[in-house]
Amino acid sequence: MLPTTINNPTNDEQQLNISIFNELCQQKNEENTYPLAQSIENSIPIYTGKDLRLSFKSDMTQDYKNEFTHIFKEGPGVIVIKDFFNNKNDIDHMSHIFDELLKQQGKGAGDHFAKDGKNGRIWNVFEKSAMYDSSSFIQYYKNPLLQMVAQSWLGPNYQVTTQLNVIYPQGKAQQPHRDFHLGFQENEEIKRYPLHMQKMSQYLTLQGGIAHVDIPLDAGPTQLLPFSHQYDLGYLAWRDPLFIEYFKEHYVQLPLNKGDALFFNPALFHAGGENKTTNINRNVNLIQVSSAFSKPMETVDLYKIVLNIYPELLDLYQKNLLSGLALDSILTASCDAYSFPTNLDTDSPIGSLAPKTVKELTLEALTKNWDLLTFKYKLLAHQQNRQS
Template sequence: MTTMSAPFSGRLRRDDCRVADLRELLAHQPDVTPPHADHVEQQVPVYTAATLRETLGTESGATGIEAELAEVLATGAGIFVITGALEHEVVDRVSADLEEIIATEKAAGGEVGDHFAAAGANDRIWNALEKLAVTHPGDFVDYYANDLLALAARAWLGPGYQVTSQVNVVNPGGVGQTVHRDYHLGFTSPQAGERFPRHVHDLSPVLTLQGAVAHCDMPVETGPTLYLPHSQKYSHGYLAYWLEEFQEYFTQHHVQLPLAKGDAVFFNPALFHAAGSNTTTGVRRMANLLQISSAFGRAMEAVDRERVVTAIYPTLLARIAAGDDVGHAVAASAEGYAFPTNLDRDQPVDGMSPPTQADIVREALAEGASPQELADRLDRHAAARRSS
């Protein structure tokens, strides 16, 4: 996260963006390996799934590793990789599901578009989280029950986070993106960005976490994402990345890490980054792009979370009966924040906050309530939150 040198002191301006300032900042970053990282590759800490899970199993392990990952994202490189985060068998099943969704949407026709890349260069699934849950609830639960995806989300955002996902397939010959920062301020024009106070530029990155799960092996020639480590610390970055001189600097100084199927990468949304070009002739590079939002922010996509949890609830019951922990899947699907609501009808249960949709689902699961009973509870919960 950017450090505010002069908080609440007016606006940032494009005229004050200087490549020399960014170059000076990046030249004075420490070269350290975080305690739990396996190694550092091109300034990026790389963790192994086995090491992280071993640490999580120790007393106070979760707290310590979450603090370390948050420090990497805020004051370190701004990015880390987890190798082997998801099992290949689960990834392969979900990849097949996603290809099915892509084929269905292509058959239906309609316009296509993409952020920071030419329309049609990629195959994109918007709101992939909801579409996967509705069409393949079992695979959804197996995928999002993953403990390491939840670890990364908690480390940066704390509890109550909101998961959305957009699947991106860069086809052979697909040209990469231009350098950018991400949601929230990263999706505004530089003219709009100048209208926000400078402290909002510092706060925007802590509202979301960007992630990606590799759904195939991604050697460099397939165009895995390009990054500029430590660039999240540049105060004017939301205005600067639009400028040609900064785009040229990124082109000359970025790093690019190959990934293997099942690897996951997470990064501060203020990090300068861009998808690479796929120079192969036969590899469709598929990644599940995770945009995870703070409970205190709002997600980019409108997800019908009641529809999602209703779709996956029978699978959740079956997984619990088999002895599995489905808590992370509930967190990824149900609304975990209590507000906004109608406090005349939706009364707080602990003096502060009324129950969330996720609370309703967890309570139903604990009681073994039927799908119809859950649906009735969700209807009552939604009715109580309406303003009229």
């Protein structure tokens, strides 16, 4: 039977409710829900790499994957895997590449999550490390545990992106946040997405981090709020002072050793911890694994399209023949209106977390009356800046 009225859930900051959030975050894992975990600390199931590697021989891999899926979806949202790397040389070789790449890059590379100099960041270190040293890259990324955990959330196929994040001694904690996709957008933009899309976005990515050094509690392992990914309005909540306060009172941290990893639902509230030490560079290789489904069916060159239709668009715009709504519609259809994927070295966002889109650029061109040559020049620069 069809409902007589359509009642879409409301999607704005007025609906934020800290009691509902609290109820979700106060959940505890039922006993024996995760029998394969070695232990559960602060509500976070902990697995050993050794057990997971043994599962490949004992046909238990799917059982582990089923537990992970449940944890990321209905459970606390986060797991730790001790000895994710059993050969620490693989970590050391990659750490060496990170050091060399940091030296090459020098100071001043953008990190929009921390004050200058307190954080080190290598964007797209996945590709950079592959280009720098293929043998170390292969040793590191042939780790079958990465595939196992990624497949538990995303299915057989996926795309890996990684960034090095270093919190230097005395580096402050990050603000709590959610991660890519909507963790990179401002509230006004988030609200334009219906609530089901906000919730769905967490199924498109798995977030993780691999410890490249021992990270005791005072070196600031990631602060985590188990179960917080279950709050539907969470993308609008993480900037709210009440929720920030709640996070600061309730987050948990687990110390990590070199070669350990943690993985979590990208909607989980979390923050890089404060590094209170004087001598530990807290190096973590941050991982997002993206669903194969975050792609369209056909390869379409939107740059080519918008460049080709620009003279006609400009003409219509100048003659007032394109209303606001029609203009918006044609631009959304013919331009990439989303900021990602991009190259965060050369296309750093200015004043926000998300770089300028082709749609925004084209709108600027029309309103400023750029001729075709100027538009072409700016468009090509935009395209170039986004390439790796």
